[in-house]
Amino acid sequence: MLTLRNIAELVLVPPGPVPGRAMGDVRTVTSAALAIEDERIVWMGSDRDAPRSPGAQELDAGDGCVVPGLVDCHTHTVFAGTREHEFVERIRGKSYAQIAEEGGGIRVTVEAVRRTSSQELIALALRRLRRMLHHGVTTVEIKSGYGLTVDDELKMLYVVRELARLQPIELVPTFLAAHTVPAEYAGRTDDYLDTLFADAVLARLRDERLAEFCDVFCERTAFTVEQSRRVLAKAKRYGLRPKLHADQISQMGASALAGELAAVSADHLEHIDDHGIDALHGAETVAVLLPGCSFFLGVQQAPARRLLDADLPVALGTDYNPGSSMIESLPLVMSIACTQMRLTPLEALVAATANAAAAVDRHRRLGAVQPGMQADLVILDVPDHRRWMYEPGRNCVRTVIKRGQVVAEPSAREE
Numbered sequence: 001m002l003t004l005r006n007i008a009e010l011v012l013v014p015p016g017p018v019p020g021r022a023m024g025d026v027r028t029v030t031s032a033a034l035a036i037e038d039e040r041i042v043w044m045g046s047d048r049d050a051p052r053s054p055g056a057q058e059l060d061a062g063d064g065c066v067v068p069g070l071v072d073c074h075t076h077t078v079f080a081g082t083r084e085h086e087f088v089e090r091i092r093g094k095s096y097a098q099i100a101e102e103g104g105g106i107r108v109t110v111e112a113v114r115r116t117s118s119q120e121l122i123a124l125a126l127r128r129l130r131r132m133l134h135h136g137v138t139t140v141e142i143k144s145g146y147g148l149t150v151d152d153e154l155k156m157l158y159v160v161r162e163l164a165r166l167q168p169i170e171l172v173p174t175f176l177a178a179h180t181v182p183a184e185y186a187g188r189t190d191d192y193l194d195t196l197f198a199d200a201v202l203a204r205l206r207d208e209r210l211a212e213f214c215d216v217f218c219e220r221t222a223f224t225v226e227q228s229r230r231v232l233a234k235a236k237r238y239g240l241r242p243k244l245h246a247d248q249i250s251q252m253g254a255s256a257l258a259g260e261l262a263a264v265s266a267d268h269l270e271h272i273d274d275h276g277i278d279a280l281h282g283a284e285t286v287a288v289l290l291p292g293c294s295f296f297l298g299v300q301q302a303p304a305r306r307l308l309d310a311d312l313p314v315a316l317g318t319d320y321n322p323g324s325s326m327i328e329s330l331p332l333v334m335s336i337a338c339t340q341m342r343l344t345p346l347e348a349l350v351a352a353t354a355n356a357a358a359a360v361d362r363h364r365r366l367g368a369v370q371p372g373m374q375a376d377l378v379i380l381d382v383p384d385h386r387r388w389m390y391e392p393g394r395n396c397v398r399t400v401i402k403r404g405q406v407v408a409e410p411s412a413r414e415e
């Protein structure tokens, strides 16, 4: 048994999906302790009553706050190359669409990923994952979608599988071949989809367990609602559950489609409408918001409060990618959600733990502080969760615990 003692505040995040109106009603215990056995939480309560069994190890939380390990439920962490040139162009007034028309944008990353060996992609992503772990992230979803040929998409998914073996963060692989139409298929979108979603490809993903989810970028500049419906329905027959990049740039019915397909999550939602909200509600689809992306691009945020008021389970992710959100830190995104979307710190924490776990179908095991849940925990260098989000940009993580083991100690205790 491992017992965490001297916890200033233990946040009792319940298992997800937590509906929007309940996301702020989470209990906390002050002067708390928590016991772990066989990778699971077995007890929590007041520090006075902490179980003392012979041979038990103790870990002093040093009057820090303890929260569940964070789940980053939407990332594009495997990529090569950077695009700071576009960052400057945007500051000077060019839009994302203009930059794409001039040959920049996602194509630059696709070319770089195709040229880069698996070994180099692994080396690049390992450094990113180590930094994410140091920010308290213990589970990360990673999408393919920068290969856009059968072989290069498979290469990305094999890279994710190898990364899962090489470091402590649990990884969730998603097939996103329908990210954009590659240049060599310009004007032949359906041919592209037929090639990437051929039966042989989907059977291989299923048989080798290379992906759990299938995601589509449903947008004017990428794939129509009709095309998205077709490939997601087909992938579902091969056991890949649907997700959607929905309503990011325009409203064309993508969130309604997510509801129709009972997608696990609908992500982005900057332009969601009432029809989309109703559809997600009926399907119990998690609404994944990515405020770091709008922050990075300097555009309008998704209407988070409306989604919470509609009682949808809302999750947060970084959307970490080299074009529209070069942000590895989920705590920074939580802080942005507080100040730009008016989530309370407690709501942001539930969104990045219990509800993010629901967005990757791991809510029965991850994202909550409750007996029986896996012991993925973060000890903070601050005494309560509000202080964490009140200091954006400072890494307040002291110790990261994955499956009951200390896996990172990013910051020594401050005096």
Ligand SMILES: [Zn+2]
Residues within 6 Å of the ligand: 074, 075, 076, 245, 319
């Ligand atoms: Zn994305």
